[in-house]
Amino acid sequence: MKKILFLVSLLISASTTWAEQVVIQTKNTTMVLDVEGDKQPQYVYYGTRLSDYDLQNLQKPRSGRMDAYPAYGMNCPAEAAIAIRHADGNMSTVLGSDYVDEIEGKGNNREYRIHLVDPVYPVTVDLCYRAVYDEDIIETWTEIKNGEKKPVTLTQFASCSLPIRRGNVWLSHFSGSWGNESNLTEEPILAGQKVIKNKDGARNSHTDHAEVMFSLDGKGRENSGDVIGAALCYSGNYQLKVETDDTEYHYFFAGINPDNSEYHLKKGETFATPKVAFSFSKCGLSGVSRNFHKWGRKYMLAHGNKERKILLNSWEGVYFDINQQGMDQMMGDIASMGGELFVMDDGWFGDKYPRKTDNCALGDWVVDKTKLPEGIEGLLRDAKKHGIKFGIWIEPEMTNSVSELYDAHPDWIIKAPKRDAVKGRGGTQLILDMSNPKVQDFVFSVVDNLMTKYPEIDYIKWDANMSIMNHGSQYLTMNDQSHLYIEYHRGLEKTCQRIRAKYPDLTIQACASGGGRANWGVLPYFDEFWESDNTDALQRIYMQWGTSYFFPAIAMACHISATPNHTVFRTTAMKYRIDVAMSGRLGMEIQPKNMTDEEKALCRNAIAEYKQIRPIVQFGDIYRLVSPYDKKGVASLMYVDEQKSKSVFFWWKTESFQNEHLPRVKMAGLDANKNYKVHELNRIDLKPMDVEGKTFSGAYLMNHGLEMPYRNEPEWSKKSDWSSRVLLLDAE
Ligand code: DGJ
Numbered sequence: 011m012k013k014i015l016f017l018v019s020l021l022i023s024a025s026t027t028w029a030e031q032v033v034i035q036t037k038n039t040t041m042v043l044d045v046e047g048d049k050q051p052q053y054v055y056y057g058t059r060l061s062d063y064d065l066q067n068l069q070k071p072r073s074g075r076m077d078a079y080p081a082y083g084m085n086c087p088a089e090a091a092i093a094i095r096h097a098d099g100n101m102s103t104v105l106g107s108d109y110v111d112e113i114e115g116k117g118n119n120r121e122y123r124i125h126l127v128d129p130v131y132p133v134t135v136d137l138c139y140r141a142v143y144d145e146d147i148i149e150t151w152t153e154i155k156n157g158e159k160k161p162v163t164l165t166q167f168a169s170c171s172l173p174i175r176r177g178n179v180w181l182s183h184f185s186g187s188w189g190n191e192s193n194l195t196e197e198p199i200l201a202g203q204k205v206i207k208n209k210d211g212a213r214n215s216h217t218d219h220a221e222v223m224f225s226l227d228g229k230g231r232e233n234s235g236d237v238i239g240a241a242l243c244y245s246g247n248y249q250l251k252v253e254t255d256d257t258e259y260h261y262f263f264a265g266i267n268p269d270n271s272e273y274h275l276k277k278g279e280t281f282a283t284p285k286v287a288f289s290f291s292k293c294g295l296s297g298v299s300r301n302f303h304k305w306g307r308k309y310m311l312a313h314g315n316k317e318r319k320i321l322l323n324s325w326e327g328v329y330f331d332i333n334q335q336g337m338d339q340m341m342g343d344i345a346s347m348g349g350e351l352f353v354m355d356d357g358w359f360g361d362k363y364p365r366k367t368d369n370c371a372l373g374d375w376v377v378d379k380t381k382l383p384e385g386i387e388g389l390l391r392d393a394k395k396h397g398i399k400f401g402i403w404i405e406p407e408m409t410n411s412v413s414e415l416y417d418a419h420p421d422w423i424i425k426a427p428k429r430d431a432v433k434g435r436g437g438t439q440l441i442l443d444m445s446n447p448k449v450q451d452f453v454f455s456v457v458d459n460l461m462t463k464y465p466e467i468d469y470i471k472w473d474a475n476m477s478i479m480n481h482g483s484q485y486l487t488m489n490d491q492s493h494l495y496i497e498y499h500r501g502l503e504k505t506c507q508r509i510r511a512k513y514p515d516l517t518i519q520a521c522a523s524g525g526g527r528a529n530w531g532v533l534p535y536f537d538e539f540w541e542s543d544n545t546d547a548l549q550r551i552y553m554q555w556g557t558s559y560f561f562p563a564i565a566m567a568c569h570i571s572a573t574p575n576h577t578v579f580r581t582t583a584m585k586y587r588i589d590v591a592m593s594g595r596l597g598m599e600i601q602p603k604n605m606t607d608e609e610k611a612l613c614r615n616a617i618a619e620y621k622q623i624r625p626i627v628q629f630g631d632i633y634r635l636v637s638p639y640d641k642k643g644v645a646s647l648m649y650v651d652e653q654k655s656k657s658v659f660f661w662w663k664t665e666s667f668q669n670e671h672l673p674r675v676k677m678a679g680l681d682a683n684k685n686y687k688v689h690e691l692n693r694i695d696l697k698p699m700d701v702e703g704k705t706f707s708g709a710y711l712m713n714h715g716l717e718m719p720y721r722n723e724p725e726w727s728k729k730s731d732w733s734s735r736v737l738l739l740d741a742e
Contacts, residue, residue, distance in 0.1 A: 211478025
């Protein structure tokens with residue numbers, strides 16, 4: 011580590027009005043901060059990579075408040091990133107630069123810490139930046155330390171703030187709800203404030219997401235245009251805010267939601283905010299997505315470099331109707347279709363209060379012997395017999411008022427003091443207080459006991475079906491009740507860390523009433539997330555599209571399910587359901603014994619074909635081509651492998667009208683000079699497509715594209731309005 015006060019001062023020409031710069035470089039991007047004297051550091055630049063000349067002659071921003079971390083108190087009308095009530099009650103803070111540390115990381119990765127001090131109060135703030143070089147990501151977070159003799163109170167504690175130059179900037183965010191997660195919402199940023207926040211307490215990605223993109227030159231385009239992406243890596247309540255006033259900038263703030271969460275920082279204690287990852291790309295929204303996917307797979311996601319197994323989950327197939335014979339049958343069926351893993355979902359546990367429906371037994375993680383007389387041992391034996399792996403569902407942060415756990419530990423639940431608890435699912439669900447170390451030990455033991463007793467368990471689906479409804483911790487002091495939301499997630503993270511330290515190889519899915527935990531806060535401990543409880547193929551196209559902005563296909567669990575769909579009651583063709591699920595981490599969620607032989611054959615074939623394209627989908631670069639949100643009657647995207655030698659092209663019709671005009675889709679991301687042979691996967695047409703087996707240059711495919719027949723053409727009785735295509739492109 012070295013202290014750098016004059017990082018690039020040697021490069022600076024005499025005419026430049028400021029002298030010290032912190033230059034954070036990645037392969038294709040640069041962020042510059044001016045750290046002159048004892049003033050607050052100033053943002054000067056974030057965009058494409060600068061040359062030495064550009065750095066020397068960099069223009070100072072024309073107008074705007076460029077403070078890197080605006081503090082509340084001496085310019086009260088402006089939005090602040092941090093607000094502190096000091097021990098003596100003073101509510102103002104001033105932060106000036108003290109020194110900068112530069113820390114070498116792996117490869118070209120570097121970390122910078124700009125150390126800020128208040129000239130009057132001994133509170134210090136480190137602004138931390140880590141350049142993740144090859145992936146064009148800059149991670150930033152803040153560490154606030156209390157050097158005062160008594161506790162200070164943090165009332166605002168954003169992870170970062172970033173000014174973004176005005177000029178037709180558009181925001182993309184991902185609003186939604188249960189069963190309708192991650193809807194792409196695009197809007198111009200106008201004067202005033204745009205606030206996206208979450209207050210669920212336990213999960214955070216149903217109603218919106220902690221990730222946004224800013225398209226800097228008009229409404230975002232997928233494969234061109236300047237875009238900044240920002241992802242807050244946090245699993246709890248968040249707040250993203252864009253303020254636009256009469257200056258030349260929009261001001262972006264991201265961090266933990268401070269609502270009802272003021273934090274008493276003890277003497278000597280450091281409060282580290284979660285990090286925000288930024289990426290800038292000149293290659294449009296998809297360009298930013300590719301950077302996040304690469305960074306996510308390499309640095310964040312558990313086992314981001316390991317192919318995922320193709321699984322059958324029991325939920326939509328049998329719901330709570332678990333029994334030994336039924337599980338054996340499902341395992342046999344998925345094995346016969348080429349699947350590699352079976353996951354037994356909710357309904358397998360409970361002794362005194364057997365879990366027949368959703369109103370009891372969470373916390374009583376013992377096998378219901380009436381349903382499974384041969385226990386987990388019997389299930390593991392059957393999985394082995396069928397040559398597949400076995401996984402199991404748990405919801406370890408939760409209990410029910412009807413459970414042996416609650417009978418023994420009523421003090422472990424989250425509950426407002428002096429009030430009865432508001433209950434959730436089934437009229438009895440309660441949430442355990444993860445701020446309590448005893449609860450953390452218990453949650454750890456849920457996984458530990460299962461894994462110690464049954465080390466062959468390969469996969470855990472970790473569910474979380476309740477929000478924090480009642481503000482109140484029976485563990486925290488009355489003075490620190492406002493720490494509940496933050497301590498919950500610290501407790502969850504500590505527990506996950508213990509689990510990962512002991513079980514590094516276990517596959518764990520983050521599920522939370524569907525897609526409530528699609529965030530980069532939990533994913534370092536989880537291999538994937540359940541995208542949504544809504545498995546309807548058409549609506550999944552929309553949800554998976556939005557989710558793909560920040561999360562790679564390898565993390566997105568996408569399952570083929572029955573029709574009419576159990577959530578929206580739509581009936582789509584089996585091929586269509588297959589083709590949609592194959593664009594993510596493929597699985598099934600269906601009762602195979604109710605499938606026709608023909609449907610089983612289609613799935614068997616799809617699973618075999620998915621095994622061929624799995625590395626391309628799971629590790630490839632995404633190029634989104636036609637958005638379902640543009641309502642052109644079709645949606646399309648493709649994945650291209652690193653060498654640009656193999657690609658998979660997905661094309662789904664999103665509506666069906668006679669003689670409607672559908673666009674011809676131009677491809678992207680291929681090598682213009684390579685020639686690609688086309689082969690259709692999951693074919694159901696009687697005749698091959700006219701392009702089958704033919705070779706086209708990458709240039710032709712990208713400049714012109716291929717015409718897709720409007721419909722699939724199987725025999726007459728099997729025709730359907732749900733057409734889709736999956737093409738494998740193989741470079742010769
Ligand atoms: C909610 C999940 O999202 C579903 O997939 C399923 O696991 C149920 N919980 C089980 O109760």
